[in-house]
Amino acid sequence: MIVLTVSYETEEYDELLAAVQKANKLRRNILFSLTERVGRTDPLSFYYRGQAQFSGARFFWQNETGNQIIAGLGQAVKIDADKEGSRVKNVRNRWREILDTAVLSGVSGGEGTGPLLLGGFSFDPKTKPSGLWHRFGAGLFYIPALSLTDFHGQTYLTINLACSAGDDPEKLMDRLQEMKKNIPGKLGTIPISRERLIEKKEKEPDEWKRTVQRAVYRMTASDLDKIVLARALELVFDDPINSESVMGRLREQQKGNFIFSLESSGDCFLGATPERLVRKRGNELFSTCLAGSIIRGKDEASDKLLGDELLKDPKNRLEHQYVVSAIKEALERLCKSLSVPDEPIVMKNKHIQHLYTPVQGTCDPDVSVFDVIDRLHPTPALGGVPTDKAVIWIRENEKLERGLYASPIGWADAFGNGEFAVGIRSALIHGKKATLFAGCGVLQDSIPEKEYEETAVKFRPMLSAFGVKL
Numbered sequence: 001m002i003v004l005t006v007s008y009e010t011e012e013y014d015e016l017l018a019a020v021q022k023a024n025k026l027r028r029n030i031l032f033s034l035t036e037r038v039g040r041t042d043p044l045s046f047y048y049r050g051q052a053q054f055s056g057a058r059f060f061w062q063n064e065t066g067n068q069i070i071a072g073l074g075q076a077v078k079i080d081a082d083k084e085g086s087r088v089k090n091v092r093n094r095w096r097e098i099l100d101t102a103v104l105s106g107v108s109g110g111e112g113t114g115p116l117l118l119g120g121f122s123f124d125p126k127t128k129p130s131g132l133w134h135r136f137g138a139g140l141f142y143i144p145a146l147s148l149t150d151f152h153g154q155t156y157l158t159i160n161l162a163c164s165a166g167d168d169p170e171k172l173m174d175r176l177q178e179m180k181k182n183i184p185g186k187l188g189t190i191p192i193s194r195e196r197l198i199e200k201k202e203k204e205p206d207e208w209k210r211t212v213q214r215a216v217y218r219m220t221a222s223d224l225d226k227i228v229l230a231r232a233l234e235l236v237f238d239d240p241i242n243s244e245s246v247m248g249r250l251r252e253q254q255k256g257n258f259i260f261s262l263e264s265s266g267d268c269f270l271g272a273t274p275e276r277l278v279r280k281r282g283n284e285l286f287s288t289c290l291a292g293s294i295i296r297g298k299d300e301a302s303d304k305l306l307g308d309e310l311l312k313d314p315k316n317r318l319e320h321q322y323v324v325s326a327i328k329e330a331l332e333r334l335c336k337s338l339s340v341p342d343e344p345i346v347m348k349n350k351h352i353q354h355l356y357t358p359v360q361g362t363c364d365p366d367v368s369v370f371d372v373i374d375r376l377h378p379t380p381a382l383g384g385v386p387t388d389k390a391v392i393w394i395r396e397n398e399k400l401e402r403g404l405y406a407s408p409i410g411w412a413d414a415f416g417n418g419e420f421a422v423g424i425r426s427a428l429i430h431g432k433k434a435t436l437f438a439g440c441g442v443l444q445d446s447i448p449e450k451e452y453e454e455t456a457v458k459f460r461p462m463l464s465a466f467g468v469k470l
């Protein structure tokens with residue numbers, strides 16, 4: 001259990017009072033955010049234990065090194081990203097407005113602690129989310145009611161409250177007290193999933209290959225150079241899927257990846273992605289160029305041979321280079337200095353190897369992590385080249401709803417830090433059904449069958465997390 005003490009004779013009460021007075025004066029809602037250092041607790045168990053109180057409104061994040069883990073429960077303030085056009089700027093502006101008047105109380109734990117904005121955007125704001133993704137819209141962002149961050153082994157808990165004009169401070173204090181009493185703590189037992197797979201449905205594989213072929217023709221006949229095409233696979237179980245055990249498996253099996261989940265009502269989007277879109281730490285920016293793929297070998301020697309083959313393969317190198325050029329160009333406009341290695345290296349994940357170029361830069365102080373997302377998304381690892389034309393081609397020809405697949409998902413804090421990954425190697429859980437997504441970079445010389453096989457490999461991390469035998 002996480003136990004926090006409560007008293008009305010504290011600074012925290014004075015600060016809550018100050019937040020209410022501000023709300024009265026400005027006639028608008030004011031965020032009150034209280035952060036305390038707590039005993040070491042795994043945010044994944046806080047997430048699990050939060051199920052009873054906050055089911056359908058949970059967020060989880062673990063960075064690729066595992067030294068930063070964040071769980072968010074409930075929604076204190078929701079930000080609507082559902083406006084067309086400049087949705088990323090809308091979210092950035094709203095977050096800034098909230099922080100401008102927020103009252104922060106308690107301790108400051110630095111990067112990824114204190115009040116956080118959690119969530120993700122959809123891939124393409126111009127496709128109206130329908131059946132599958134209707135609960136996520138063009139994006140879903142919120143400041144959680146509770147968040148727990150483990151950063152380099154230290155754990156911080158934050159409680160957020162939205163104070164409105166006319167609120168009774170005593171009642172708010174009671175609410176704060178109530179929240180403190182009910183903080184989900186350590187977990188006794190990890191939930192075990194009992195659901196069994198009853199059906200595995202590939203969505204129209206032959207038609208998908210024909211779409212790849214059409215993309216190839218289209219690129220041969222026009223100035224389009226790259227189109228990333230995705231396909232879906234559906235798993236049906238005999239009982240509602242336990243997303244928590246899927247999370248547990250992802251964490252065990254996909255070391256070196258970003259593990260994420262974002263719930264919306266009864267649905268849960270989750271995955272283990274190798275691809276960082278941006279990390280912002282103060283003025284430092286980090287991004288990842290990741291494109292070009294090959295399977296893992298059965299032993300060390302064959303694995304190395306495959307990695308070397310990938311490094312030398314002209315199609316994969318070009319597929320990768322498009323991403324490097326685009327990220328470089330986008331970040332050059334935001335950065336005072338930028339370092340981009342000349343040659344990619346190989347990133348090895350459990351099921352797949354990729355060409356990988358890490359990018360690092362220093363940006364101006366007023367650049368927000370959302371400005372970076374606005375410039376970068378979608379990179380040619382997910383969209384294509386040129387971006388606008390490729391996205392239109394995808395919108396008109398790819399026969400699936402991407403929703404938040406291949407899109408930025410992550411967090412921003414109040415101190416100018418934030419991190420977003422691209423939601424690939426992912427699935428959307430809806431009751432007994434999970435829809436898995438996998439895409440690949442199609443170029444003029446793509447062979448549909450080979451791209452099909454590549455996407456089959458990219459399904460593996462999620463299949464394995466769902467307990468499906470490979």
Ligand SMILES: C=C(O[C@H]1C=CC=C(C(=O)O)[C@@H]1O)C(=O)O
Pocket residue numbers: 228230275290291292293319354380381382406424425437438439440441458
């Ligand atoms: C679009 C996906 O992967 C991208 C990231 C790495 C390698 C890719 C590739 O080689 O095609 C893709 O661009 C996906 O996994 O769904």
Ligand SMILES: [Mg+2]
Pocket residue numbers: 291292293319440441454
């Ligand atoms: Mg590829």
